[in-house]
C-alpha cells in the first residue's frame with residue numbers, strides 16, 4: 194500500500210491523491226490524518242467490505258481523492274505531518290490484517306505569495322517593449338507578467354537578492370491602450386496572486402504597404418518552396434506563393450517560438466542596439482501588406498521586422514552582445530541568425546547569404562555574424578531585422594534609440610541593483 198503526494202506543499206484547497214494497492218488479500222481500511230501543533234485531524238476513515246469469510250477483500254486497487262481545505266479544518270499554516278494507515282484482509286495479527294504506516298512532512302501554505310512591484314513609470318507603446326521588476330515574499334516556481342493573454346516569465350539571479358525578479362514584456366502590435374497588465378506568481382502550494390501593474394500604453398498606427406507580385410519573382414522564387422508546402426502537383430506559382438505566405442509563414446513562426454522559448458537569466462547586452470550600417474529602411478515594423486497579383490489583392494500579412502538595404506552581401510554586425518541560439522535556414526526567412534540577449538530578449542537577422550555565427554557561441558556587439566542576401570522570400574538583397582521578447586515581435590526602433598533603452602530598460606534594472 195502506498196500514498197503518493199504530488200507536492201509537499203499544500204495550499205488553500207486541493208484534492209489529495211492517494212493510490213492504494215493491495216494485490217494479495219485486498220484493502221480493508223484506509224485512514225488519513227494531518228498532525229499539526231500536537232493535534233491530529235482525521236481527513237479520511239474508510240472501511241472496505243470483505244468478499245466473504247476467508248475470501249479476503251473485494252477491492253485491490255483504488256485511487257482516492259480526498260478534498261482538503263486546511264482553514265475549514267481549523268489547521269494553521271506551517272509545517273505538519275501527513276499520516277497514512279492502511280490495513281489489508283490477511284489473517285495475521287489476530288485477524289486485524291497487516292498494517293502499513295506512512296508519514297510525510299508537509300508544509301501548509303494557504304496564503305497567496307506577496308508581490309511587491311519595484312519598478313515605476315511603465316510607459317509602453319503598442320508593438321513596443323518594457324521591463325517590470327518585482328520582489329516575491331516567498332520562492333515561487335512560476336512568476337511573471339501577463340499582458341492581455343500573453344505571459345512573460347520573470348527571471349531572478351541577476352540581483353544580489355534572489356527574491357527580486359525582472360520580466361521583459363512586450364505589447365503585441367494588436368494590443369492597444371486598456372490592455373490589462375499584471376504581475377502574477379504561483380507558489381509551491383499552488384496559491385496564486387495577481388497584482389495589477391500601473392502602466393500606460395500609447396496607441397500606435399502602422400503603415401499600409403502594397404507588394405506587387407510579378408511572374409518573374411514567382412518563377413524565380415517558388416520552385417525552392419514547392420517541397421516545403423502542401424500543394425497539389427502542378428500548382429501554379431501563385432498557389433505555391435499563397436501556401437508559402439500563409440502556411441509556411443505560420444510554421445516558421447512556430448519554429449521561432451521554440452527558438453525563443455528559453456533564455457539566459459542574465460543581461461548579456463549593453464546600451465543601444467546597432468543598426469545595419471549605411472542602410473536604408475525599406476519596410477517598417479507591423480506594416481500591413483497587401484499582396485497584389487495582376488491588379489488584384491491576393492493576400493494580406495503583417496511584416497514583423499524592419500527591412501534594411503545596403504550594398505549586396507554587406508557584412509551584418511550583431512546588434513548587441515549575446516548568445517547565438519540559432520544559425521540556419523527558416524523557410525520564408527531564409528538564412529537566419531537568432532541571438533539571445535538574456536531575460537527573453539532576442540534579435541533576429543534574415544535573408545542572409547552567409548552565416549558566420551556559430552550556434553551556442555557568445556558574440557560581442559558589432560561582431561560580424563553573416564552577410565545580407567536574397568534567401569527565403571526576399572526579392573532583393575536586404576536584411577530583415579527583428580526583435581522578439583520571447584514569442585512576441587516588437588518594434589526594433591525602440592532598441593536603436595539609446596535614450597529609450599536607458600529610460601525604459603537599463604535605468605529600471607539599475608534602480609534596484611544598487
Ligand SMILES: [Zn+2]
Nearest residue numbers: 498499500577
Ligand atoms: Zn522583412
